[in-house]
Amino acid sequence: MRRAVVVMASAQHQPVGLIAKLMQVSDSYVRQVIHDFNGHGFEVLDPKWSGGRPAKTDQATREADLPDRPVLPRDLGWPFATWSLSKLADVLRINKITDISRETPRKILNVGGVSWQATKTWKAPADPAFQAKMARVSTSTTIRPSTAAWSAWTSSGH
Incomplete structure (x- = not known):
């Protein structure tokens, strides 16, 4: 985008010094962009991606x-x-x-094909009989509200 603005300002006959000040770049950068655009055309405006920083680990x-x-x-x-x-x-x-x-x-x-999922965790219990207690709770019956209580609750706007 910076190179395109430099070329556009040059096409409007802005002086190099003013373009450099406007874009906060050096005069030599502005001259180089204009020279490259005159020699190679619009391909000069394409981004020049590089490979980036080398990996820290092999x-x-x-x-x-x-x-x-x-x-x-x-x-x-x-x-x-x-x-x-x-x-x-x-x-x-x-x-x-x-x-x-x-x-x-x-x-x-x-x-590596490893996936993970954010989960909410809790502290591990210190009670040595925790597993046995959990097994008893899971086999007990679930308490459910009566049909009349459920109807009254839902009809009250909940």
Whole structure:
């Protein structure tokens, strides 16, 4: 877009110095864009994408960073119940395995076919008989409102 504005201002016979000041670029940049446009036409206005920054980690390190099976953070001694991309990146950085952004684990997990879902969690109970108690509750009958109570509630505008 910047190159297009430079070319448009030049077509309106604006001086190079004014175009440079307006676009907050150097005079040499404005002259180069005009020269390139005169020599090559509209293809000069296309974006010039580059490959970007090289990856900080190689493929072997990426594969070594991911466990073969899901591991809960508490099993590794971390004080949280579930993983997030930023927590995973922080753990890798703290353990001096690799220094990556949270986007890199997301890409690695996607390539590996690993999906995740944000869930609400609760603290693990300290009661050793918790499983037995939960089994008793799940086999008990569900309490339901009577038909008359349900009709009265729904007819009151709920």
